[in-house]
Amino acid sequence: MISKQDLGGAWTLRGADHELPATVPGCVHTDLLAAGAIPDPFLDDNETTVGWVGRADWAYRRDIAWDGPAHERVDLVFDGLDTVAAVALGGTPLGATRNMHRGYRYDVTALLDGSPQPLDVLFTSAYTEAERVRELLGERANAYPEPFNFIRKMACSFGWDWGPTLVTAGIWRPVRLEGWSVARLATVRPLATWSDGAGRLDLTIEAERLHDVPLSVRVLLDGREVARGELPPGDSRLSLSANPDFVRQWAPIGYGSQPLHDLTVELSTGDVLLDRWQRRTGFRGVSIDRGPDAAGSRFVIEINGEPVLVKGVNWIPDDIFPARMTRARYELRLREAVAAGVNLIRVWGGGIYEDRAFYEVCDELGLLVWQDFLFACADYPEEEPLFSEVVAEARENVTRLAPHPSLITWSGNNENLWLHGAMGWSDEASWGERYYLETLPAIVADLDPSRPYQAGSPWSGSWDHLPNDTGHGTFHSWEVWNREDYLNYRDSAPRFVAEFGWQAPPAWTTLRDAVSDDPMLPDSPGVLHHQKAEDGNGKLARGLAPHFGTPSSTEAWHYLTQLNQVRAIRAGVEHWRSYWPHTGGSILWQLNDLWPVTSWAAIDGAGRYKPLYFELASLHAARGLTVQPRDGGLVVAVLNDSPAGWAGRLAVHRRTTGGELRAAWAVPVEVAARQVTLVEIPRDVTAIGDGEFLVAELDQARALWFAVPDKDFPHPDAALTVTADPVPGGLDVLIRADGLARDVLLQADRIHPEAVADRGFLTLLPGESATVRVRGPVELDPALVKAPWVVTDLATVLAGDE
Template sequence: MSSYRPLHDGWTLSSRDLDGVPATVPGCVHTDLLAAGVIPDPYLDGNEHLLAWIGREEWTYRTTFTWSPDGHERTDLVCEGLDTVAELTLNGVSLGSTANQHRSYRFPVRHLLREGVNELVVHFGSAYAYAEERRAALGERPGAYDEPYQFIRKTACNFGWDWGPNVVTAGIWRPIGLESWSRARLAEVRPLARADGTVEVHVRVERTTEEPLTLTAEVAGTRAEHRLDGRSAALTLRVPEPELWWPRGYGAQPLYDLAVRLGAQEWTGRIGFRDVELEPEAFRLAVNGVPVFVRGVNWIPDDCFPARVTRDRLAARLGQAVDAGVNLVRVWGGGTYESDDFYDLADELGLLVWQDFPFACAAYPEEEPFRSEVEAEAREHVARLARHPSLALWCGNNENLEGHADWGWQERLEHRSWGAGFYHDLLPSVVAELDPSRPYWPGSPYSGAPGLPPNDPARGTIHIWDVWNREDYTRYAAYRPRFVAEFGFQGPPAYATLRRASSDEPLTPDSSHQKAIDGQDKLLRGLGEHLPRPETFDDWHYLTQLNQARAVAFGVEWFRSLMPSCMGTIVWQLNDCWPVTSWSAVDGDGRRKPLWYALRRAYADRLLTVRDGQVSLVNDSAEPWTGELALVRHGLTGEPLAKEVVSVHVAPRAVTRVALPRAVAAPGDPAGELLVARLGETRVVACYAEDPAVAFPPAAWEASAERVDGGYRVTVTAVTVLRELTLFPDRLDPDAEVDDQLVTLLPGESAVFHVTTARDLDPAALTAFPVLRCVNEGAPVSGGSGSGGARG
């Protein structure tokens, strides 16, 4: 028997200068101070810098609750997440201290509880003070930022990153409550399910009696029972002919309810039957024996204040990943282990999860107390997440192996510990013991052995950052990697996001938060020869967003065309934690940037891509792709100049390459012609020269906006060629969304956009600058209502 009582009510927050601020639990200091009107929103304007003092302050959370004897032998205070350096007292008596945001804590309190009113106090010391004290004691360790995040077991990006603010939090960030129990309780249930229908259910119990206990497990009508004399047991169930769980695009995601009972106490969770294997050198993931080309995105914490991230918000964000064709999400090592909701949703959606242990971009000390804390958190989360079929890979860290090898760390370390013992010994040992059903990889990038160059394209995983930092995005085509776990290009957030986050009048490029070194210069330099130079804010916003979309799509398409030599791409990054110019496809307010639409095309099951005199036909579906590949060379006025048709057959999960026939391979006039390739419903339009060198006519179109259920239908018919036609309805309604962007039309062709909005919008505004944009905007085109063109 057991019972649980949350302790989430009646909390107040105090510091040296504040007293009695109402507090929300779960939550954190920043959100409590914001709700009380004590501080401005850290995400707006330059407020981040005004609030840096919060991370250096000490904070006290206090509540009272009534209690009366409940007939149980034991009562524990269960803290699922304390951030981070905490001292706990109950009725004036110390319960203990914590120093790890990434784990839970349990304190026996039965002997301290009073009938009637009880007072619980959680005092948080400064995370900065703790980290700097440990740094002084253990010696400096190099890192990517001049912050002490490697000296405290806390979300590293709280201390600021090249896309995130410095908001060093404190608080009771996950549930807290009292659990009462008698005789025994289920301390841990760790199911390991395999594709053959076997489920090994490992159970650990805490008990007050030595009497035998009855432990049962049941799934899919199969039951096992065990007489428990000790404190741990393993029950094996065999489900005949289970339906297998597959990643999206490879099959269905059936989930089975598993119930484990100890007396009257019950644990329930959903499991899925599947096997996952990793071929190390090629870095090829296989599920149920089938190799999977990974179409991935990197995931960062979706908010700096994680208690604000609800299941609905996670469902929306992961839904955006699915809708963009993604089949894997990498939980990046500068964040944390995500909530149960995150992995439950991944199970349901068929999204594979690559889980980094939370170490990123720094040398980490291995001395105590860190080693014990790392082992405790690893054991807890490996056991917690073992039941999830979506979890495909444990990874030791992000970029620390590369940092040690290539970033000059060795000289600065002077033989001090830096984390190698975690990545090559402790963490793989924990995974091998608790979760042998999944592969472990020491870090990313990593080439498979400690003595090899970590970022070698020929082996394992690589990260590509010379593009964006120094090189034009066409350099992606110089790589022939096995697996790209990070690459990306920046672009600003949606206009409505930027408008909400900045009080600047008018907006300028500098109105957007920009945390990357030389980020604004790199945005402009990255336009290269691909797009014209922006003259106004509106141009800057459109062109840099477009360039981000093109850059990432270029990389994805190239790497996919190398399949099966290359078997995965994980774009940096899906999401943002606040409104910022960054590498994300979905901005900090949850709005899809043009990159998202480009990614949806680049990650489609079937892809056409034209490069270096050939067409690559990528078929990442279970059915063959056959038909007539039409290749047409057009003049800019739309007339066909040459046409070739090639019969093609692309096997399932394969790539076919077709050399461009001579008639369409070379234009008569690179500045005046386009190539259109089509196979079935898939089409791509390619220029023979970079856009600024093409003699595009000033854009002209006929457009209409019609009110329909749920919003508007916008129809655009091209009078001239329209390059990368894009609709930005959030400029009229911040909640408005459009179903497509980045459409190139030849004269006479039409595109229909569906705008979702609850508001009445001006139809003329929906079809004019700056809502409707394209690359070849020129002098305004005369015409009445319903005709359009671009401004000068």
């Protein structure tokens, strides 16, 4: 049986006149931080101060010896090296690497004689390698000014329009010694599918041999043998299938349960067990309906034959130093996504293939995973030394992630097919088209035919249409935000929106902790350094102007930009949901951040919730209402994404800010499961006068409609009363309004940096009240709810009275 010896923990790091303790897994930056050798790169402009780290060469060392049982072979195994490394043991070179996204294995049997031997991993700067390859192959276009497209490394470590430039190096995933004899399981690739009410398991097993002896393979599910096969001498590959009648169907959250089955593969010779591989897997069917219709071509994801309305978020690496990620942190962030009503996570192509723990948690929670291959926003050379690295990386990761039922689709790239033409990038040299249209689909067809492949995102399905065509396939909506107001989301009904978003700063405490500016202003140096988008603050200002005018203070700017982000995302999601199934869903850019920054995220870089996070739960609710303009009038879209029909009495009222009823209308409605019904509102009800608005209600669902921009609506004082009662773990804050109180916000981090509220913006009609639950790690002072900007509302902010 294989024996394993972990080599993580204490190492030594040398380079750039430094010698200091290192921790593996880890990276140079985290080791330097732990030693106090560099300042916090998240503070002010320290990112620039520590830029030299990414351009230096570094060396990791520790002594190793095999102290396990005797074996015929001992391998040194790296699950991940970042990125350009030379590995040597006892002064003997073992190999060189140039890909962060692969693992490496070296036979070190002859080099381990029982005495400790120095293991050296020498890292060359990723800049050095990328610039060498660029010089060799020639320039390629790029949306950002760094050479990330010339090296197989996490692209966003070179900076992005939401991320810092912190180019890492290090042993970023586990390293170990493995002792084995006779043979071992080199790869196990299970494809677990479901169709016609039954599960099917197809496995491909590859063994690495030291001897040509007969080998046996045994496959167990939940401890029951479901398949057995033999590898005669000389054979190293075996395919097995099983149709276990006891497995249950796995479904995404909201569409069923998530049963997982323990899968075990054993390799033996005679009665001797040589190796054992274990994972959990689930059985489900996956397809994407991309067929033609009268409006173009569809893009509807189907799981187990059932169309799924996608309520998705884009995922970037949750830490600029991904070695710091733990299973607990993955679980925290993914559970937060579920709490926000999310059912799909898109792993974006400028990051990494995430750790096994990420996909296991998604399996358990029922979160669908859309996995990009790692290409983003650039032309990528197809020549060596990159082509063979791409092939090896893709084959390894398709195999590695095969067991996970949550993984439902592979996508070739992020925006490369679109930007190449839209930006007018040159066709004189290779640019990646071969990867996306030939190489990667062939790999997926060979290794993982159970999951549909997409050439990229966005992609219209072929060159017959422009890649970002609203009528075909997936669409990225970036004219809105970059150039257009968010109400322009209503100008089209794309078939599937794979990216869209609107910026806002992080929570107040997150921004204040990251910036030393005094005073801190929207355009002060530290705030601007933590705004990476091109003219990002200009776009924020232009986005505010038609809705709220010019903020009167930094605090007002912070509040209004948060509110405008919520307004924008609500405008898009409600519009697109009203077009289901014509529009197959949307994927917000983005769920998370990897440092404190003004960005499109719902959860900021310190893990604090922006108001958008809470809004997502409302937008993704199984049942909801939205008032939408259609054909010169207004309709109520009754949104039912639940597995049961929804029947009731839809009521629409026209009211004043003081609560006076000006018009009323009601009608019975009945909406089938997973469907949307549009109900036209009579014109006499929608004849909205000054200071009037509409309220639509059905059961517990409510939607409001205001006919004029916020800045033009008369907002009288709502006469808010706020009382806070201490409770175990925090405060219950009761907010009551005598008049209309729009967009009341309690910012819990202004009470205590670790305090959390259970809701974001809320609107109260005259006479209504709501309780906001605030929880924290220490006893919270109820008097602080009266402090400036802890609780405020739109009328107060627009009046400049805070």
